[in-house]
Amino acid sequence: MYCAVGVPALTRRARTRNISDSRLKRLYLQLNKEWFGNKLPDDLVIRWARLDKKTQAEATSPKLIRIDAALRKWPRTLKFAIIHEMAHIELWHVVEDHHGDTWQRRMLQLAKAGAFRYLW
Numbered sequence: 001m002y003c004a005v006g007v008p009a010l011t012r013r014a015r016t017r018n019i020s021d022s023r024l025k026r027l028y029l030q031l032n033k034e035w036f037g038n039k040l041p042d043d044l045v046i047r048w049a050r051l052d053k054k055t056q057a058e059a060t061s062p063k064l065i066r067i068d069a070a071l072r073k074w075p076r077t078l079k080f081a082i083i084h085e086m087a088h089i090e091l092w093h094v095v096e097d098h099h100g101d102t103w104q105r106r107m108l109q110l111a112k113a114g115a116f117r118y119l120w
Contacts, residue, residue: 027078035083035113036086046064046066048072056068057081084107087103087110090106
């Protein structure tokens with residue numbers, strides 16, 4: 001497959017790899033403002049993916065969150081999963097144990113502030 005100038009065109013999969021889903025991006029930006037003081041990167045890519053059965057979402061780098069497509073049917077779980085991954089992004093360069101004490105404290109802070117109200 002080639003584009004008009006003779007350079008190999010990207011496959012659909014490659015073209016969308018670094019593009020956020022607009023619905024997910026709006027939710028991410030809203031949650032960033034509400035619960036993280038707009039401190040997380042605006043240019044983060046958040047997109048749907050097919051993840052293994054045990055994984056609902058994953059932050060694979062400080063600039064990418066992948067959400068399992070099955071969560072499209074579960075808006076509360078989707079919001080919870082995004083906040084969970086955002087906490088990982090916030091602490092990406094701070095902690096090595098990604099579900100350790102520092103991350104647990106941050107999740108408790110978010111819970112006490114109301115970030116998970118009506119989500120579980």
